[in-house]
Amino acid sequence: MDTFVQQLINGLTIGSIYALIALGYTMVYGILRLINFAHGDIYMVGAYAGFILATSLGFAENPSIFGFGVTLAGAMIIAAAIGMAIERFAYRPVRKFSKMTTLITAIGMSLLIEYLFVFIFSGTPKSFPQLLTNTNITLFGNATISTSQILIFVVSMLLMVFLQWIIYKTKIGKAMRAVSFNINSAKLMGINTDFVISFTFALGSALAAAGGVLTAQYNPKIDPLMGIMTGLKAFVAAVLGGIGNIPGAVLGGLLIGAAETLVVGYGDYVGIPSTYRDAVAFAILILVLLIRPAGLLGSNVQEKV
C-alpha cells in the first residue's frame, strides 16, 4: 500500500509535467490543426533558459523562493518569445498549405532547435541547480513526498487554473475559442486571428517552459534532446484526452504519468517488465483511440458530405 501511494505520488508529479506540455499541444492543435512537434523542444529550451538565468543571476548559490520565481518567470517569458518567433517565421508562411507540409515544417523546426542546442551547449547533460531547499516529508506509512514534488504539483495546478481563467474569462480567451471553432468566421467577425495564434503559441510555450524548469527541480539533469520523448508522451496525453480539449489534456497527462510509474512499480507482478515504461503511453493511447476515436473527452465530429 505504501509503495502504491508512493508510485501514485511520483506518477502525478510526472503527470502534471506532461499535462503542462500537453496543454500547449492541444491549444495549438485546437486552433491550427497542427501537430507542433517542436513543442517538446520548447520544454527543453525552457529548462536551458532557466539554467542560464539561475546560474548567471547567482540563484544557484543561495536557494530562495524569489530566485525560483524569477527563474520560472524568466524562462516562461523567453520560451514564449521563442514560441512566437517560431510561429511567425516558420509556421505562418506554411499555414495555408497541406497538412504534410506543416507537419514537415514542425519536424524541421524540432530538429533545428535540438541540433542548435547541441551545437551551443554540447550534447552532454548539464546539472540544473537546486533553487529551493528540498526536504522529504513522510506521509502516513512510509510514503514520502519531497517539497519539489509538492512544488511541481502546486505550480502546475496554479498555471492550469490561470490558463482556464484566460480562456474562459478574458477577451483574448474568447477570441481563442472563436478561432478554434472556425478561423474564417472569426476573421470575418473582426478578430485579429494572427495575433490570437501568436498569443496561443506564447501561452503554450510558456507553460512548456514552466514544465521544463519544474522538471529540472525534480530531476536536475538537462540535455538538448530531453524534449523528444517527454514531448511525444505529452502529445500522446493530449490526444488521449481528446486533442483540442483543455481539461482532456490535463486528464491525459495525469493518466499517462500515473500509468507509467505504476508499470515501473508493479509491472513485474503482471508480467510487464519495467523497461516497457515508454511503451505504456502508446499502448494506452491505441486502446483508447480504438474504443473512443476522438479521445476520452473529445467530441466526435461527423464528416459532412
Added chain:
Amino acid sequence: MTWIKSIIVGVVIIAILWVMNAAMSSAGFFGIGIDDYQSRLVVFIAINIILATSLNLINGFTGQFSIGHAGFMAVGAYSSAYFTVTYGKAIEASLGALGETVASSIVLLIAILIGAVVAAIMGLIVGIPSLRLKGDYLAIVTLGFAEIIRIVILNIDAVGGATGYQVPGYANFLWIGIFAVITVVVIHNIVKSDTGRALISIREDELAAEAMGVNTTRFKVTSFVIGSAFAGVSGVLFAHYNKFLSTNDFQFIKSFEIIIMIVIGGMGSMTGAILGAIIVTILPEVLRQLPDVQLGSTIIRFADLRLVIFALILILTMILRPQGILGTAEIGGFFKRFRRADKPTGGLK
C-alpha cells in the same frame, strides 16, 4: 512484344547494377572504383528509395497519414536477422554444392521473403484497427505502434536487446539495387492498375470513393500491407548490409526521415520519392564537407552545424515549395501515362 522489351530493360538494369557493385569492391570495375564511404552512401540511397516509394504508396497515393514506417522496417530487419543468425550457416552448408555465392544468395532471398511476410502480417495487425482512424489520429497511432514495436524488440534478449545484434552480411549492392528497382516497378504498376485508381480515389475524396463502390477499408489495408512488406524488405537489406542492428536505428526520427523524403520530393510522385530519398541521404553528408570559418578569434565549424543547416533547408523548402520539388508530377516520359495535369484540390471546405 512488350515482354521482350521488359526482359531487355531488366537485363540492362541488372548489368548496370552489377557494374556499380563491381565498382564498389576493393578491386573496382577495371580499376574504376569508389571508396567504402561512397559505396555505403549509394547503398543507403537504394535502401531509402525502397522506404520512400513504399511509404509513398500509403501516404502519397492512398492519402493515409502513416508516420510509423520505421517500425515495419525494424520488424523486417529483426525477424530476418533472427533467421539468418540461427539457420543461415546451416542452410549455406547444405547448399554448399551450389557454390558459396549461390548459397548465400538463396539464404538472403529466404530472409527477404521472411522479412517481407512478417512485416506484412504486422502491417495487417496494425492496419486493420488503425485505418478506421483518420488524419492526425491515424498518424499518432501508427507512430505509437512503431514505438511499441521498437520497445518490444528492445526487450527481446534473443535478438540482442539493448546491446545490439550481430548479423551476417549477406546483402551486397547488387541485391539491394535489384530490390530497389523491383520495389519501384511493383509500386509503379500497382499505382497504374485498377487498385491504384481505387487508392488515388480514396486520397482525393474518401466519401465519394465509397459512394462509387470502392471498398475503402479493403484498399486502405491493402496499400498499408504492401507498403509495410516493402519496408520489411528494406529492413532485411539494411540488416544484412550493415551487419549490426540496434533499435536506435528505428526510432521515430527514422520514420520522420522517410516522411521528409516523400514530402521533399513531392507526395504522390514516384520519381519525387526517389529524388527525395537521394537528397535526404546525401545532403547531410555533403554538409559534412563545409569549411570552417574564422570570425575574429573564434572558429565556427560549419560541419558541426550540418544538422542545423539540414533542418533550415527543410523548413525553407516547405515555405518556398510546399508541394515538394516535383509536386505530383513525374520526371521523364517513362511515367508520362499517369502524369496529372494539375494538383488536386480538396472538396468544398
